[in-house]
């Protein structure tokens with residue numbers, strides 16, 4: 001009996017050790033792409049649909065949101081070591097890419113944020129959530145396509161076809177959104193985070209107040225008082241936040257002191273990687289339109 005227990009224990013230990021040393025192998029016949037977080041995954045999944053001998057993996061937890069300040073783990077390094085291409089959103093979203101090319105010589109790095117317009121109204125200021133402007137999403141798609149074609153030429157035809165379809169679908173969103181936003185009674189928005197700025201700027205919505213600083217930190221009590229006074233003076237009854245940020249002291253105080261309602265917008269920073277992932281951008285934009293109509297219509 002004792003002997004059986006010992007053998008079982010040994011087996012369990014062996015199994016555990018082999019799990020721990022699960023190093024991702026680089027299959028030389030497979031073109032492996034790693035994306036940094038949800039928005040880069042969504043566009044790349046669309047482009048890689050139907051390609052042969054390819055693999056697409058997302059580096060971070062797709063449901064965790066923006067990766068400002070994310071640090072690479074040893075598991076991430078294993079994954080990147082096995083990859084042929086790493087696709088970063090860029091514009092500072094992945095602070096870790098500025099430090100080095102990870103010391104992995106064979107890994108190509110695509111920084112999608114390079115040369116993408118980060119103009120917001122008259123000012124040019126640092127805001128890495130550029131994919132929320134649909135023209136920028138089209139530019140990003142073109143960039144990813146070029147890298148995929150260059151590094152995996154056997155699938156060029158599929159990448160080209162997928163990119164043409166995806167860009168056409170993105171472009172049809174522009175008149176649809178313009179029309180629906182044009183009909184809104186009210187265009188003033190109090191928004192929790194700057195991640196909605198590009199969308200608001202593209203379609204003529206006014207972000208009159210932000211409820212956090214550019215680093216996502218909460219405002220001071222005095223600053224919130226100013227927002228409350230502004231909301232009261234201008235009869236603003238809708239506040240917009242994003243997934244995962246629906247309950248906090250700032251929102252509680254605004255609800256209590258102004259009687260406002262809180263609405264959730266999808267900024268595509270996070271989402272599920274499931275059978276609907278390829279439509280994520282369109283689903284999020286249309287859900288946002290429904291929300292805006294409910295709140296500002």
Ligand SMILES: [Zn+2]
Nearest residue numbers: 066068129195
């Ligand atoms: Zn963010």
